[in-house]
Every structure is written in C-alpha cells, then in structure tokens.
Amino acid sequence: MTFPASSALSGPCGPAGDRTGPARKEMVDRLEDDGVLTDPRLREALVRLRLDVLLPHAYVRTSEPGIEPIQWHLLDGSHPEDRQEWLDLVHSGESVLLQRDGEPLEALGRGPVTGGHMTSMSTYLPATVEALQTLRPAPRKNYLELGPGPGVSLALAALVTGHGYATGIERDASMAAFAQQNLDRLALGATVAQGDALDGHVPAAPYDLMHSGIGVPRVPCAWVEQLAPGGRLLTTLTTRTPSWPGQLLVTRTPAGSIEAVLQGRPRGYRPLHGYRWLTAVTLRPRIAAEPGRPRATRLAPLPDDAYGFWIAAAYLAPGLVRDFQAKTMTVVAPEDESWAVADSDGATVRTHGPRDVWAELEEVHARWVRAGRPSLYRVEIPAADGPQHVTSGTGPDALTWTLPAGSGTPQPRRSPSTPDVKEAL
Known part of the structure; x- marks a missing residue:
C-alpha cells in the first residue's frame, strides 16, 4: 500500500518528533489480540496514524452521572503535567471527549471546567475498526464520512483509499476547521467540508463507500442517491x-x-x-x-x-x-x-x-x-x-x-x- 509522502512526515504518518510509536503498536496489538482487527490494510494504517495529532486535548468527566452541572477536567496534550494521562487516554481505544456545546476549539484552557455537554468526540476505536472492516476500504475507492468529528475514521480511510479519495461533511464549523487543520498536518489529502451530513456531499459524489458517524431514525434519501x-x-x-x-x-x-x-x-x-x-x-x-x-x-x-x-x-x-x-x-x-x-x-x-x-x-x-x-x-x-x-x-x-x-x-x-x-x- 502506498502512503502519501511529505516533508512534514517522519517515519509514521505525522509531524516530525513522534514518540508515540510504541503506544500505537501496543494499541494495535491489543485490537488484534481481542479479535477486533483483522484487515491488514487497516492494521498498517492504525500503526502509522498519529492519533495524538488528531486528538490534541481531551475532556475527562470528574462528576458522577446524573449530577448537574457536570464537572470536567480538560487535559492539554502539550502540557507536561497532562501529557502522560492524555497519551494513555488517546491510545486506550476509548472515546475521547473534545467539545462542549459546540464551543470554539482554538484556545481551550486546561484544568477544571464546570457545566456543558459533549457535542463532539472520537468514536470508541473498536467500533471504528469494525465499521471500516465492514465497508472494506481499498485503494482508489471514493469515501464519504458523514459527521467525521475530529476525523479519526476519515484519516484511516484516507490512508487506505489514497490521497484525494476521502471526504468528510461536518455540521459544526469549528469542528470542521479543527479536523481539517489536523488532517493537513498529517498530509493525508483528506477534505472536511462544512455542511449538513443529512444532505450528503454532492460535489464529490457518487461514493463507493459511505460511513455515517451519526445515528439516524431512517436513511436520508440523499445518501442513497449519492451511493455508486x-x-x-x-x-x-x-x-x-x-x-x-x-x-x-x-x-x-x-x-x-x-x-x-x-x-x-x-x-x-x-x-x-x-x-x-x-x-x-x-x-x-x-x-x-x-x-x-x-x-x-x-x-x-x-x-x-x-x-x-x-x-x-x-x-x-x-x-x-x-x-x-x-x-x-x-x-x-x-x-x-x-x-x-x-x-x-x-x-x-x-x-x-x-x-x-x-x-x-x-x-x-x-x-x-x-x-x-x-x-x-x-x-x-x-x-x-x-x-x-x-x-x-x-x-x-x-x-x-x-x-x-x-x-x-x-x-x-x-x-x-x-x-x-x-x-x-
């Protein structure tokens, strides 16, 4: 499989100075040992993908369910006091909480935070792996991610399908810009457009593969129309x-x-x-x-x-x-x-x-x-x-x-x- 080349890359996909390779390898081995990960293309993509670039911060809930207002702690991956806990969370395979109530993501402050509800997060990684293996992405297959959030599954699809074949459509403008910026740092050639995922994305249609990161009560007509x-x-x-x-x-x-x-x-x-x-x-x-x-x-x-x-x-x-x-x-x-x-x-x-x-x-x-x-x-x-x-x-x-x-x-x-x-x- 061919991966994009870029002067910004050093070894695994991502900016230079990467020290997360062992954590990624351990995460991938765990998915294989649990019988979740079986696709060799997807395995190689997971080994290479810098999750720390896509998920540079994380909210951790510190209050019990049902307690209002909710108490959070924001981990900043660039801060020495937060770094190890943040890295462990990012490579745990668990969902990583990223955004409260559609807030702007440019300048979040680390530490305790009160109130708000999560409006964007990464998906539980075994679920992402299972979904992509069901779709069976392959080189040069046109892929659409409906509601990509921070873009983890979109990035994995881009690594498999190739430069320019993976597109995401994201409702939240702040999250769309955040995901695009981080994907660009990985030089994957993946695009995130801002818009309503229920409408699909006509400019790049039709699609060989479509994955919805949001649940819907019924299948939107636009999705079916845009399926190749x-x-x-x-x-x-x-x-x-x-x-x-x-x-x-x-x-x-x-x-x-x-x-x-x-x-x-x-x-x-x-x-x-x-x-x-x-x-x-x-x-x-x-x-x-x-x-x-x-x-x-x-x-x-x-x-x-x-x-x-x-x-x-x-x-x-x-x-x-x-x-x-x-x-x-x-x-x-x-x-x-x-x-x-x-x-x-x-x-x-x-x-x-x-x-x-x-x-x-x-x-x-x-x-x-x-x-x-x-x-x-x-x-x-x-x-x-x-x-x-x-x-x-x-x-x-x-x-x-x-x-x-x-x-x-x-x-x-x-x-x-x-x-x-x-x-x-």
Missing part, C-alpha cells in the same frame, strides 16, 4: 432508546437496485443533532425505593447478545430504556413513570406504574420466537423518499415495522430536565 453502483453505506439506525442500537448496511447492486440489512449491535453512533434519547438516570432513586409488585414470569432475562430480540423491542415496545448500571435487569419507560426490575432468580419480576413494561417485552419475545428468532432484518428503501419498511421475512409470523417519516428529532413528552443525547446511558 456496487457501493456500500453503513449507518446506525437510532430510536428513542440508547440501549439497543441497530446497524444498517445498505448496498447498491451493480444493476442499481438497493438492498439493506439491519441487525442489532452492542453499540452504535449517537443520534443526529437535536435528537433526544430517553434516560433512566433521573428515576433511579424512585426505582430503588419502589421496585414494584412481584409477579412470576416465564421470560427469564435474555442475554445482552440476543441482538435480534433487543432491536425488535426497540421498535415494537417503543419508549423503553435499560439501566445497565442496575444490579439486575431493569427496563424503564421514563415518560410513563413505569419500570420492570427482574429478580436474580430469573423467575420473578417486579413491575411499577401504569405501563406493564415486562408484559410488553414478553409479548415481543413471543412474536420474535414465532418469527424464528431472527437476527437480521431486511429494510425496503424506495427510490423516492417514501416509507421505509423493516421485515424479518415472509409469512404471517414475520416481524414488521415502519421507520419514522422525516429525519425526526423527537423531544420528551414530560420532564424538561430530561438529559439529552450527550448524557445518555
């Missing part, structure tokens, strides 16, 4: 719950028709700007004090990796969110002040409120079993901007639903203090 024959598009389909995300792979066949497959995943990208997730955080004290009345159940809590069931529940029992910090499985309908708490014996559940949350899950599970326990769902995406239907198959027992119309930015019905997407569980 033989091209692949990967995005998160988001619902009101952050608990059970779905990953959608859209393919345009060489003949021009569209095929799309949805599957549940352990994680997904955060929703588009303005979209509000549900949260169980504010109800935790009440749930602890009033777990509910016990009743028997034949639905023992399903494992977390029963993704086919959980993604169906996100749509067929809407308005639910799971509290993953609870000792036993706890599923909450925040807007209805209802919840279900499964006991550790697996045979008893406690329910509270006007909505019988567990009964709804029991019903979805019964339907899922009758449908053959599907793990994959087909999504019908019409050529025009019409209804997008999801189905597990054919026959009277198939699970079906329709994705919401429009881009969709639902707001909570009840409490104006409900935390938004940036503080989801």
Whole structure:
C-alpha cells in the first residue's frame, strides 16, 4: 500500500518528533489480540496514524452521572503535567471527549471546567475498526464520512483509499476547521467540508463507500442517491432508546437496485443533532425505593447478545430504556413513570406504574420466537423518499415495522430536565 509522502512526515504518518510509536503498536496489538482487527490494510494504517495529532486535548468527566452541572477536567496534550494521562487516554481505544456545546476549539484552557455537554468526540476505536472492516476500504475507492468529528475514521480511510479519495461533511464549523487543520498536518489529502451530513456531499459524489458517524431514525434519501453502483453505506439506525442500537448496511447492486440489512449491535453512533434519547438516570432513586409488585414470569432475562430480540423491542415496545448500571435487569419507560426490575432468580419480576413494561417485552419475545428468532432484518428503501419498511421475512409470523417519516428529532413528552443525547446511558 502506498502512503502519501511529505516533508512534514517522519517515519509514521505525522509531524516530525513522534514518540508515540510504541503506544500505537501496543494499541494495535491489543485490537488484534481481542479479535477486533483483522484487515491488514487497516492494521498498517492504525500503526502509522498519529492519533495524538488528531486528538490534541481531551475532556475527562470528574462528576458522577446524573449530577448537574457536570464537572470536567480538560487535559492539554502539550502540557507536561497532562501529557502522560492524555497519551494513555488517546491510545486506550476509548472515546475521547473534545467539545462542549459546540464551543470554539482554538484556545481551550486546561484544568477544571464546570457545566456543558459533549457535542463532539472520537468514536470508541473498536467500533471504528469494525465499521471500516465492514465497508472494506481499498485503494482508489471514493469515501464519504458523514459527521467525521475530529476525523479519526476519515484519516484511516484516507490512508487506505489514497490521497484525494476521502471526504468528510461536518455540521459544526469549528469542528470542521479543527479536523481539517489536523488532517493537513498529517498530509493525508483528506477534505472536511462544512455542511449538513443529512444532505450528503454532492460535489464529490457518487461514493463507493459511505460511513455515517451519526445515528439516524431512517436513511436520508440523499445518501442513497449519492451511493455508486456496487457501493456500500453503513449507518446506525437510532430510536428513542440508547440501549439497543441497530446497524444498517445498505448496498447498491451493480444493476442499481438497493438492498439493506439491519441487525442489532452492542453499540452504535449517537443520534443526529437535536435528537433526544430517553434516560433512566433521573428515576433511579424512585426505582430503588419502589421496585414494584412481584409477579412470576416465564421470560427469564435474555442475554445482552440476543441482538435480534433487543432491536425488535426497540421498535415494537417503543419508549423503553435499560439501566445497565442496575444490579439486575431493569427496563424503564421514563415518560410513563413505569419500570420492570427482574429478580436474580430469573423467575420473578417486579413491575411499577401504569405501563406493564415486562408484559410488553414478553409479548415481543413471543412474536420474535414465532418469527424464528431472527437476527437480521431486511429494510425496503424506495427510490423516492417514501416509507421505509423493516421485515424479518415472509409469512404471517414475520416481524414488521415502519421507520419514522422525516429525519425526526423527537423531544420528551414530560420532564424538561430530561438529559439529552450527550448524557445518555
């Protein structure tokens, strides 16, 4: 594979004076040992990419979830007192928090910071690797990153596709300029344009590969229109719950028709700007004090990796969110002040409120079993901007639903203090 040459480079991709090579090698070895990283092109790109250039600072949350205002500490990678903690975080593979409330990024001050919510961050690195390996980038493939943030996945794609083949479209002007400046320091030939990712980016279309760094309730028509024959598009389909995300792979066949497959995943990208997730955080004290009345159940809590069931529940029992910090499985309908708490014996559940949350899950599970326990769902995406239907198959027992119309930015019905997407569980 050929990488761009530049007088600014010294060894691995990035400015001269690089001392992060061992940390990158350790990070890559860890991804391989965990079975996440298998693509040799992507491995070479990860070994070379200077993450410290793309992520020159990092916010660390110092207050507990649910506490307002949030307390942060800003690590400045250029400051001697912060450098080691910052380098460890940048190469940990965890998400790196970069921007509060769309703030300008030119002159952030290190140290304690009070208030605000994160509006941009890097993605959990194993998720980035999995997404790119699903798309299978290759030299001279035209690539579009929808919502690139600081540009980590865009930079990796650029290293594989080559100079001038990777483009990002970023809503936040400050983040777009920040990412472009850092990408230019790496001399990758990647471009970040400022604009609405939901519109795609017509000037460089059509695209062989499209990756969305934001979750969307349905596939924007513009994305499908800009997908080249033989091209692949990967995005998160988001619902009101952050608990059970779905990953959608859209393919345009060489003949021009569209095929799309949805599957549940352990994680997904955060929703588009303005979209509000549900949260169980504010109800935790009440749930602890009033777990509910016990009743028997034949639905023992399903494992977390029963993704086919959980993604169906996100749509067929809407308005639910799971509290993953609870000792036993706890599923909450925040807007209805209802919840279900499964006991550790697996045979008893406690329910509270006007909505019988567990009964709804029991019903979805019964339907899922009758449908053959599907793990994959087909999504019908019409050529025009019409209804997008999801189905597990054919026959009277198939699970079906329709994705919401429009881009969709639902707001909570009840409490104006409900935390938004940036503080989801």
